[in-house]
Amino acid sequence: MITVQQPGLLTTVQDLGRPGYQQYGVVVGGALDALAARTANLLVGNEENAAVLEMAQTGPALCFSQSTLVAWCGADFDAQINGEPCPRDRPVRVAAGDVLRFGLARRGLRAWLAIAGGIDVPLVMGSRSTYRRAGLGGLAGRALQGTDQLSCGDASEWSQQILEKLLANGQRATAWSVRPDTIGRPARVGVVRAMRGPEWEWFTEPAQQAFFQATWVATKEADRMGVRLKGPGLALAQPREMISSAVNAGVVQIPPAGQPIVLLPSRQSVGGYPRLAAVAAVDLRHFTQLRLGDSIRFEEISVVGAQDLILTQARDLTRVRLGLSRLLA
């Protein structure tokens, strides 16, 4: 059992989302950075889809009633166990009575904490992800609150063996790590790769050029649904209305004011603004770390190029899985 001593600013239970119900208007959602959530889960021997805690800006303080393995990935949070640093991107041993406390994010915005066995909340439409707007999934459809209690599933054998090894060596954490930012072919800092969208041709040539040349700044209008960016106004070649069409995470919509909105995993299922571009799936994670005033540039990539990035990431994740399984061989 885990007792929530402090909930943090916005801590929710998330897995890899709730696909298959968009036809009924149910959003997919899930961990905003799927790669970070998957990596954290692998590091504690969980299924990659196990439920984790997603935190933003200020993390939670959690008291553990029994010893277990935890791992967190994402932004650079000040994380401590009983006042000692709790390192990122690796399995960490917690003992009964230990308090794991996440302070402020020093850089970036969000992090994902996996606990061996995964957070045990009921499956709703096949997922444990919290969707706050509809009040469904996760812990009663809401963010964590002080005095909440969380339970976890059974830890895997791998996880138990890593825990025993740490205990035998008197170590808090392993001397090895797996860093999500080294998996696949990451973009350069401050750059995200994007493809032309279905309504690309609707925009003026200066708007098309500006999109890939300008520096875009994150505004305060940012949540799990999307991030609104500020920069040069992007105009349509002529006034035009479109019939609402499917949108996916990463789609860059341009409302009439000409300022882009990048959609994130908790996006709606359809949208009525022209889709100028779409962020390469592997680079979407960068938008989940943008703080007010952070800037970003778009670099053009082909659809095939973006697919190649997904395959490279998948191949690297397979390597990680193999590498982790061999640790105990």
Next chain:
Amino acid sequence: MVGTFYRSPSPENPPFIDANGKVDEKTVVCIIEAMKIMNEIQAETKGTIVEILVESGQPVEYGQRLFRVKQA
């Protein structure tokens, strides 16, 4: 090949240790990456780094010398 040798935790970070740097048994001196797992390597001796024998990003073999250390 055992893995890839890295002198710093990530490209943005300074190296763990430079020539003339002092180490003890527990000092982390490099990372060896294999299968995307970053293994932190400790000096396992006390002394001063005399020479770093491999470049960051270079593949390394079993038994390969990575550092020359003058023991204290």
